[in-house]
Amino acid sequence: MDLLAVWLGKLTLAALRLLGRRGNALPGLVVEKVVPGFLARAMARLPEGVVVVTGTNGKTTTTKMVATLLGRRYRVLTNDTGSNFVRGTITATVERAGWTGRLPYDIAVFELDEAWAVRFVAAVPPRRALLLNVMRDQLDRFGEIDTTARLLGKVAAATTGHVVLNRDDERVAALASETRAQVSYYGVVPELRPAFPTDEELYGGEITVAQQPAVVELTRLPSRTEPRIGLRINSTAVDVTLRAEGPHNAQNAAGAAALALTCGLTENEIAAGLELVSPAFGRGQRFDVDGRNVVLQLVKNPAGFRQTLHTLDDATADVAVVVINDDYADGRDVSWLWDVDFSALPRAVAQVRTSGTRAADMAVRLRYDDVPVIAVEPDPEKAVRQAVESVPAGGQVVVFSTYTAMWALHAVLQRIGSAT
Amino acid sequence: MTITLVHLYPREMNIYGDTGNVVVLRRRLEWRHRDVRVVPVSVGDPIPTDADIVLGGGGQDAAQGEIGADFARRGPELRAMADDGVVMLAICGSYQMLGHEFVTQDGHRIAGVGVLDVTTHGEAERLIGNNWVDTPDAGRLVGYENHSGLTELGPGVRPLGTTEPGRGNNGRDRTEGAVRDNVIGTYLHGPVLAKSPRFADDLLRRALRRRGADDELEPLDDALAEQAAKVAVTRPR
Numbered sequence: 001m002d003l004l005a006v007w008l009g010k011l012t013l014a015a016l017r018l019l020g021r022r023g024n025a026l027p028g029l030v031v032e033k034v035v036p037g038f039l040a041r042a043m044a045r046l047p048e049g050v051v052v053v054t055g056t057n058g059k060t061t062t063t064k065m066v067a068t069l070l071g072r073r074y075r076v077l078t079n080d081t082g083s084n085f086v087r088g089t090i091t092a093t094v095e096r097a098g099w100t101g102r103l104p105y106d107i108a109v110f111e112l113d114e115a116w117a118v119r120f121v122a123a124v125p126p127r128r129a130l131l132l133n134v135m136r137d138q139l140d141r142f143g144e145i146d147t148t149a150r151l152l153g154k155v156a157a158a159t160t161g162h163v164v165l166n167r168d169d170e171r172v173a174a175l176a177s178e179t180r181a182q183v184s185y186y187g188v189v190p191e192l193r194p195a196f197p198t199d200e201e202l203y204g205g206e207i208t209v210a211q212q213p214a215v216v217e218l219t220r221l222p223s224r225t226e227p228r229i230g231l232r233i234n235s236t237a238v239d240v241t242l243r244a245e246g247p248h249n250a251q252n253a254a255g256a257a258a259l260a261l262t263c264g265l266t267e268n269e270i271a272a273g274l275e276l277v278s279p280a281f282g283r284g285q286r287f288d289v290d291g292r293n294v295v296l297q298l299v300k301n302p303a304g305f306r307q308t309l310h311t312l313d314d315a316t317a318d319v320a321v322v323v324i325n326d327d328y329a330d331g332r333d334v335s336w337l338w339d340v341d342f343s344a345l346p347r348a349v350a351q352v353r354t355s356g357t358r359a360a361d362m363a364v365r366l367r368y369d370d371v372p373v374i375a376v377e378p379d380p381e382k383a384v385r386q387a388v389e390s391v392p393a394g395g396q397v398v399v400f401s402t403y404t405a406m407w408a409l410h411a412v413l414q415r416i417g418s419a420t
Numbered sequence: 421m422t423i424t425l426v427h428l429y430p431r432e433m434n435i436y437g438d439t440g441n442v443v444v445l446r447r448r449l450e451w452r453h454r455d456v457r458v459v460p461v462s463v464g465d466p467i468p469t470d471a472d473i474v475l476g477g478g479g480q481d482a483a484q485g486e487i488g489a490d491f492a493r494r495g496p497e498l499r500a501m502a503d504d505g506v507v508m509l510a511i512c513g514s515y516q517m518l519g520h521e522f523v524t525q526d527g528h529r530i531a532g533v534g535v536l537d538v539t540t541h542g543e544a545e546r547l548i549g550n551n552w553v554d555t556p557d558a559g560r561l562v563g564y565e566n567h568s569g570l571t572e573l574g575p576g577v578r579p580l581g582t583t584e585p586g587r588g589n590n591g592r593d594r595t596e597g598a599v600r601d602n603v604i605g606t607y608l609h610g611p612v613l614a615k616s617p618r619f620a621d622d623l624l625r626r627a628l629r630r631r632g633a634d635d636e637l638e639p640l641d642d643a644l645a646e647q648a649a650k651v652a653v654t655r656p657r
Contacts, residue, residue: 144480203431334564335563338438357655360644360648364614364644368440
């Protein structure tokens with residue numbers, strides 16, 4: 001039966017490729033329908049089991065960090081295609097399995113969307129889980145933040161071996177009581193806490209410093225004089241050059257390091273491994289287009305948008321293009337744009353353009369923060385081309401984009417430019 | 421003369437960008453060179469006696485529990501303010517709490533302050549999606565609704581406007597929101613004032629008139645807001 005699943009999945013994938021389609025969901029969906037139980041059986045054969053990474057922000061980059069770190073010890077199966085529903089993990093599994101049905105891996109590291117993580121763990125109890133944060137995001141799907149926290153609680157409860165929690169997000173830290181697995185925490189030093197506000201703190205709550213001891217602590221953020229981040233791993237201090245920019249990725253690195261400790265990696269292996277991680281899809285990826293530098297930044301929710309705006313603090317751009325789509329995967333509700341403060345944007349970029357189905361909404365939002373918008377172009381490809389053409393050689397264009405537009409823009413930039 | 425905007429529970433009752441309503445009203449006064457101050461009011465804080473406009477947003481169910489007692493204590497004060505013509509815009513959870521009571525799904529009764537003659541009961545199914553409301557006074561309001569409470573209007577209020585079946589106050593009678601004097605409740609997030617500039621100015625004029633001030637507001641360029649509203653009503657729910 002499972003050989004059938006692998007063949008079915010692989011053939012569906014091949015058919016999609018022939019049609020020139022991405023299709024990371026369909027093969028998994030087909031296998032799920034025709035051979036239920038395939039995933040659970042395949043995962044049960046992995047000697048080190050499954051690591052689930054979930055939370056509101058940072059899933060993709062953190063998963064990439066964990067997979068890279070564990071790759072120094074194990075053969076790692078991961079869903080690095082960006083499909084974080086259960087079907088995405090099935091697609092990754094059949095794609096990497098041999099035609100004989102053999103799965104030549106020791107451990108799986110899967111990013112899962114908060115709601116799908118619950119379905120996943122019901123079928124496949126993970127050996128390890130890394131729970132990142134709970135922020136307001138896609139409330140049209142999840143209802144409320146407390147509901148999201150309860151979803152993560154179910155993941156913690158189903159985990160058999162070790163749960164790694166962000167002690168600086170009180171909703172996440174509280175999940176220690178939901179699990180019988182071993183628990184360890186990661187965090188940032190108290191001096192850095194204000195740079196990592198939780199959802200409450202973003203909306204006016206006081207910054208609190210957690211008391212749980214952390215196995216990995218972020219001790220220093222990069223600056224002009226010291227571009228490396230500082231981590232304390234157990235009792236060893238290490239300096240790491242991260243290729244994924246922004247304070248949030250420094251925090252994600254601490255989480256990935258804490259998870260790697262549960263697999264027995266050493267402090268030095270972790271420090272060296274983190275330096276190998278390149279930015280994940282649309283998370284600070286850079287392209288050269290006719291000598292212009294274009295950076296893609298995925299934005300999905302207020303906390304994430306705020307974090308990516310912080311990556312501009314040190315890097316002034318000539319043009320920012322803000323692309324807001326409202327398809328299902330983006331979230332239909334664009335109210336969240338009002339929870340982001342854009343008033344500092346004119347100091348970091350010379351010109352701002354808006355795009356996407358909600359280009360006009362975004363322009364209205366910026367106007368109320370006194371950010372002049374020079375063009376409202378709903379077509380993302382046109383908007384980005386116009387932005388690139390408007391800057392001189394050597395110029396910087398930063399593109400903030402929601403999920404669905406990011407796929408199109410990524411393809412366009414690969415066609416008209418080259419990844420740097 | 422300074423217009424005082426009171427923002428109720430900015431921390432607990434702001435889950436869907438409703439703070440944007442405060443930003444919109446403040447900026448639209450500033451752009452007209454009118455003096456304005458914003459006063460956040462949290463649990464235990466006094467409401468300024470010279471409040472002109474009171475704004476409240478939607479919250480999580482748990483937050484509504486936390487502030488419920490504080491809100492209930494303010495009942496007599498809020499009713500007196502409403503009688504005095506203070507402008508209030510209450511969204512979602514704040515709208516529900518301005519009513520008589522909220523009956524949760526499991527029959528638990530949470531008392532409101534009775535400023536609006538409405539009653540709400542919780543349902544398992546949420547009404548979620550893009551929505552618009554056609555109003556007699558301010559034209560079409562455009563926003564986004566996301567609520568599990570269904571609200572029934574009593575004779576002491578009139579609906580803010582009409583919407584389509586399956587939406588609005590209760591999904592059944594095509595009404596959306598409730599109005600009494602200068603008090604307006606609605607389920608529209610968005611935030612509603614961002615894409616409904618006529619409605620925003622209507623609220624400002626009500627507040628200015630009440631203070632006996634010049635209620636003539638210079639026109640602003642709202643072409644982008646109108647464009648955004650036109651797009652929003654064409655999008656899937």
